Amino acid sequence: MATLLRFGLENRLIVGAFALLIALAGIQSYRGLPVDAFPDVSPNLVQVFTTTEGLSPEDVEKYVTYPVEAAMNGLPGLERIRSVSNFGLSVVNVYFQDEVDIYFARQLVGERLQEAREQIPEGFGEPEMGPISTGMGLVLFYYLEDSSKQYSLEELRTIQDWIVKFQLQTVPGVTEVLGIGGSEKQFHVLIHPENLLRYDLTVAEVIARIRENNLNVGAQYIERNAEEYVVRSVGLATNLEDLEHIVLKSEDGTPVFLSQVADIEIGGALRRGLQTRNGTEEVVAGMVIKLFGTNSSTVIERVEEKIQTINAALPPGVQIVPYYEQKTLVEASVSTVQSALVQGIALVSLVIVIFLGALRPSVVVALSIPFSVLFATFGMGQLGMSANLMSLGGLAIAIGMMVDGTIVLVENVDRLLREGSESMTRKEVVLQACSEVARPIAFAISIIIIVFLPLFTLEGVEGKTFRPLAYTVALAMAGSLIFALVIAPMLSMSVMRRPKGESDGPRWLQLILRGYRPLVATFVRHRVMALGVAGALLALGASAFPFLGSEFTPRLQEGTLVLRLTMPPSISLTESKRVTMLVERRMMKVEEVTGVVTRIGRGEVGAHADPVNSAEMYILLTPRDTWSVNSQEELEEVIRDGVGRVPGVLTNFTQPIAMTVDELLEGVRAELAIKLYGDDLDELAEKAQEVAQVVGRVRGAADVQVDQVSGTPQLVLRVNRHAVARYGMNVEDVQKTVRAAVGGEVAGQIFEGVRRFDIFVRFAPEYRSTPEAIGNILVAGPGDIRVPLSELADIEELIGPRQITREDTQRFITIQCNVLDRDIGSFVEEAQAAIDATVELPAGYFVTWGGQFRLQQEANRRLAVVVPITLLVIFVLLFSSFNSLRNAGLIILNIPLALVGGIVALWVSGQNLSVPASVGFIALFGIALENGMVLVTYLNQLVAEGKPIDEASVDGACLRLRPVLMTAATTALGLLPLLFSSGTGSEVQRPLATVVVGGLVSSTVLTLLVVPALYKWFSAPDSGTVKGGVGPAASGAPIG
């Protein structure tokens, strides 16, 4: 240690250069940091989407989901596979362990997808990986405004898909642009079946003819007069007319044109979602997804610039209007912490000046802040972290603590310079002053870092949320350690001078000291009193604790409100739209609402897999200062009142990022999730009900709810094999006709330049829109036979599954449940026993227990190990520093005393126990320990010098008053801006700051009053053998 200090002092230039280098690297690194609003808590997953037009959930599962899942099994680093088979869409989420690199994971999935593709029957869809992004990747949403009102929705969608989308996708950092709303343009060939009969044609023939009459070929080249001519045979249909003139057959030279059999028109593709606005119109919209790991704000900025350019190129009257972007949020959250940082730095510097009463030492101390911060940003860059609310929040929290090491050091230098003998050179004085405190500083800072260790062991969402904070705190503290031990000595030597006069600190401090000395002396004399105070405080804390509410991480306010509508699963898109627009109109009447843009269902596949019964309304608001209420929560109330009740619709407020992340986590919100695995859907549903009933009867069960898995009506055509055989047909003849007639079939594409549009062959609506009409569809058989479908198949209506969820390749149903007033462990045991006794599960069916309770148990187990280990490590550190179990014990005693303040502060401010609050408690441990250490070290030194313990207790406490008050004040004031900030994200930082500030108060009071008092009991039994804890001090340095 001494060598390090000496080196620092002797090679000041090198140290200076080193400091500058780190600072520059920090600045450089900060500029390159990706900036996000919050830490990304999305799980590490690769999504595989497969659209299979018109297939029911059961068939999607059978033909698509299963092969994809099967192919993904056994991938390295795989955590689990979960899939949802919806109508026409299969989504397989392949979750990887957090350590797995996303590109590596995608590569693995991509390779296996090849296998899966071979297993999926032809024409049942191509599995594709979702965008390379995360839950926070949806950075900007926009819609197309057509003020000229002369473009149809199909035309607008074409503009979106072929102009806007393509241009935006070229922006660096954008990985995907997904369109929704309007309808994709298609060339519709609407067949009138009686015409097929008239001209003796079949649907299959019509489709084949269209294909055969729509192609270009290349025919190599010919040579002519030493030149080459490329031969190109052009036969592509390019417009409606070309289609109309396709000849289907020719009877005695009389052609039958396509137009004689079908209506040909431009129409919209079938869709599973749309976008509405303000309750007045349907719009075409798009969402921009940013690439994994890119800087949100830069990407958004570039996208916005690009939008300007595109707007200029769009047809007059058409404009891209962004209605949601993350940039505001990113900027707001970052500016919240940034301003907290800046204010914190200012306040801390002010405190330093006030306490030290001199400018030069203050400069040395204050410089530790930028150095530590830049060191931390340098480290963040190296670790690939992003700057966000949490990581920068860690810095804001650490501001006050960063200076502590240097304060102790500079204070000591200052004191020694003042008191030290003239004979010593300044260098020697500085060296000695530094040596005296170097070890306790190193220990204190290490302890703060160690105290944050439990945060690193957090997993899941909390882990991802708070680990960045732990990292930056640790980094900043490491930086402050380097500063205190290497740079501060150099700076002190270069900057600080021997103070003239004998001022013992500023005058006000003297005044405090004058009051403090008799007080501490009293406490030292009447130790029982000190015990009483400590005990009373503990009792206060203990009695306040039960009154604290508990909540998960307070909701981060994203500044954008989303009202989510959930409608019955059987709802049609048309009805869904009608109801949604109705709600939009009601919402527009709320004064604060300037607009509503709603997405119903899903558009282009890649981000959302919502069915048509789900709508997300993005609410555009007037500026915050014009609201009639003060907070987002209150505004939600206002809007909820404005919307009123909506029959048949479940409404709840959410926020864009939270919503997407929840969707990816697919977590169960309830404490207990009973998953029933099995094969048969009906059986599963039935058994799940039974399980729910049994569990509901167990004492403590509340809110038992079975996932709704059915509810989508189906019209099932069961082909009658005997009937088909009688007519000499194949089942396929029937199926193909049904698919083409009812579902429609793509028969090639029409090219307009590079734009391509499907030719969609289908029966005209009146021939397929009722069960009766479908029954009348004629199926062609061998010869001239035409048989109505109803002769060949039984048509029944039934209620089918709305979706099939699978985990690890098994179907399951979740039964959710909360547990009141009893321990979950025993509840699970009892419920399991009850299920075993009463519910008869068929072979292959089994039940697993999960939910928050599982995570809670895991967290419990982990913390039960980690927290004691941390404490043990701290204790060992303390012991190795002080060489005394009692000293170490005394310092550890600071922790409960500090907790009291935190608890009381939470209680008084009416906040709940939450994850950030507990992070605050953890930070508090460190600070309390640091304070205790500083004092005890000093007391030890005094005792080692031979002072009687009582006298040493009082003198030591008085001497250490300034550094203890100062470190406490800097830490507390560093947090003040967070405490009073009302900016975006402050709701997460506030509980943390409250706990630390509250705890600091109690901890400081106790450090200054109780610790000196109790010192006697905790000092080494034979004061003569006390080594004094710190090496140089034990060597009998002249102190005070």
Place this chain on the structure above:
Amino acid sequence: MKRIRTLVLATALALFSLPACSPEVVPEEHADEHIEEGHEGAVVLSEAERAEFGVEVGVAGPGLIAQTVELPGEIRANEDLLAHIVPRFPGIVKSVKKAVGDQVANGDVLATVESSESLSTYSVKSLLEGLVIARHVSVGEAVTTERELFVVADLSNVWVDFQAFQKHLPLLEVGQRIHISAGHGLPEAEALVSYISPVVEETTRTATVRAVVENTDGGWRPGLFVTGRVEVSGDEVPVAIPTTAIQTVGEVPVVFVSDEGGFEPRPIRIGRRGPHFVEVTNGLEPGEEFVSAGGFTLKAELQRGELGEGHGH
């Protein structure tokens, strides 16, 4: 929600001996307001809401259930008014007097043929009054007695032959009204089923159902493709409701019946079905008020409690 309590407790308790008490859980704010319900299973809607959501109320009463069958068909010349004209003797055609489309009277000379046996020229005459609809002969041709030279048809009325599939047969009977249309702005007509073939055609498994239509203006050209809609029954039933009133709850058809300020789903049994109205044989009494349109809103409201968390993804 619970996890954090654990975390806080674990950290706090590990260091800070506290009485074993668990902090109050702040009740999760339920995101949705409560909707008043009349009594169990009934949905209450105000007048304004009904108007806004398009919920219409009607009174159950008698109605006509018209059941129809649609059949593809073709216009054919009435075979009772059709003449195939053949030469009496083989010979060489000397002259042809009439062309396709010419109106001829009974006995009009259509062509002259020189008999190969007698070398005398004789006239081929029309056997009825009507139009020449086919001619298979030119001057100089050698014809035999098997050779059909002309087809003359009286098109003042024509046959419409429909193909009836197996499933239609029990519904059809002679004398039913049939509405005939050819689409594309061509004429429409009403006629009666005059004949149903006693046998089913072996390859297509269809039976011919015939109606005769007047064709004074010649609009019903033989060969024209038509669609016939037969009203197979048109019964007055005591309770008929529009098809829009039927909702399916579970797999049971229900109607929402007005009941003490609310609407209650009532399972019904459906009798005969028409394209727009169906007969209710059980579950709805005449005079009761029921939701005739917009019932989905009510069904949705009933199901709302089940929507819960498990929304679709």
